[in-house]
Amino acid sequence: MKRQKFQHLVLAVGLAGALFASAAVAADEIAIPLRDQDVQAAGIETKPVEKSSGSDELVAPGVVAVPPQQLRMVAAPAAGLVETILVSPDEEVKEGDPIATLKSSELIEAQRAFLQAAADAALATEKLRRDEQLYKERIIAERRLLVTRAEAAQARSLLDERGQLLALDGMSEQAIETLRKERKLGAALTVRAPVSGVILARHATVGDRVMAAAPLVTIARLKPIWVNLQIPTGRAAALDRTDKVVLPSHGVDGKLIRIGRTVDPATQSVTAVAEFSPGKSPIRPGQAVQAILRIKGTGGTLWRVPADAVVHYRDKDWVFLRSADGFRAVPVTLVSETPQSASIQGPLSAADQVATRGMLTLLAELAAKDPSAK
Template identity: 40%
Template sequence: MNRAALITATRPTLGVLALLLPLTASAADLITLDAEQQRAFGIDLIAPLAAEARLSRRYPAEVAVPNRQLRVVAAPQGGVLETLRVAEGEQVAAGQVIAELRSPDLVDTQSQYLESLIRLELAESELARDRKLHQEGIIAERRLLQSQSKQRELATLVEQRHQLLELAGLDAADIETLTRTRRLTSTLPIHAPIAGVVLEQMVSTGQSMTAADPLYRIGELDPLWLEIHVPVGQLGGLAVGNQVFLTRQGTAGKIITIGRMVHGRDQGVLVRAEIHEGSRELRPGQFVEVQLMAALEEGANAGETAQGWRLPSSALVRDGEATYIFIAREGGFAAEPVTVVGEEEQSVVVNGALVAADQVAISGVVALKAAWLGGE
């Protein structure tokens, strides 16, 4: 469509006033328009907002528990699951007994520990006696050295079997009680390794278990991760430390990693953010909507941060492949070319010859464009 046809097509939209009021453009592309004409065409003005970053479109993000805050509790030995003390969704403290396992293997491990402990006590008594006899010249030094070697060997054996009890799931208090009372038990308490929430229960009471079978999955839920798949072509301006906004929850997090691999399923790159504030309102596995803050592209000089201006999308007009806005000047409006560097939901970020004191038309721009093109 040529410009004359465009003006003709625009006239019904402008109404009768567009046919009566004189609209002209000077050689300097000034569209002369008085205050009465501005009111007639419903032209509203707004000052541009300086922007050094832009908001992305909305992306889905999955809430996840950071790896460092996840633990899987497994059966330390084979046996029958006698008691489950907690269930999915419950809060647990570090060291809390969360299950009990009846294990015949535990009896053997305790017996071996007590046997080595008794042999060590006997060896220490013999060593004390031989020291005294050696001091009195009754026995040779070789006999004393043999007693010392035997005592050290048994002390090492006791320590090894002490560690086996720990690996079996007994804590320091349980082992101390066994050492003091010398009473064997087949009931093995299973403790929570961290404070957190039971995310998943994987077994049921009475189930037969083998060593390393998983029982529970426990997670600490503060902070949380947001895992976002961003199209590879939209990664420009994203950097570690940029903010991520949860649009419906009204809270924000920060980007902590930007992946290097493109996922074949959606051609997206995994961007991971960490969120502290408002994490209690989120649940692992939940999907939320987020927007990412991205820096504008650098300016003409290397290392120079681009200066952008945020305007409502309605302020833009296009002529061919070029984009313009209309800035209020004395006596009318001037068309100013701009470059769109970011498109947001209700606004755009542009580069152009703007200052904070400018007033930009955000409505009635169809009439301004018609007058501008008609005056050329």
């Protein structure tokens, strides 16, 4: 008997909770009584709501950008005069291709210092060989041999240092070896591409006198490529459920790899980054594109309505549902939208008709009937 009473009590509490939730929903709705002739005079039209699938779309504008880790700035290895620029913007280059030629007095000085170090190293090596022979014949003391060995090691280190400086100045190992053998100084320096890619920009022109480390060109690797998407703040909550990102005009699919944590104060939008591997249709840095984000469902019922059916009023999204005595303004959650349709969640049913035209009249009636606005 006690158990039955307990079950009845639990059932009563559950029914009370359901009635309370229903009353809360009803309290959020606002009735807008309108006669049929008033509806026709205002040009209000309705369309039926449709039950949406488990996923939806969000259309967002974006700009194509090169991932920063795929940008390479090629700088002048030494100060000098730019004699020629051998590449132009948008030109594809491979690693090792010549980019520019310089005339550099600093290069001549570096070559002279290298040859001096090479001569000193050869002299120290010969002196060490002679002292080792003299030490074997017990003509010199061991201390002198140790000093000679230290001098030879120091000379070799200085030669290595001068060789590395020439490499930093842009000379290849083969050119350095040729310099060592032929001992012929040259002021001409060829700057080569350190990586394969596309010339994104030129920063110097023929005849410029540049300092060491001055930028000459920027090389970019364009696979993969990024698109920086501008997402309205109110739609940013749906980004975590993005399944894939599509560029319909290029026929490529990508994925969302980053969602911004800050909001642009001018546009009130969040920047989301999508990554693509371009196919036959090129995607160029700086190009404005339109992307479609495929968004997975939230688990609740999604309803698809025309995009014009959703209005924003007092920090909420609303739709106007046809009723026997006019319309009901119902607050909803906007999950995603395209220029043609919107996916929403709210207390709707398959039999509902939603207003799609004459929205100014309904908004005015909503503002007049809204108790929170008084």
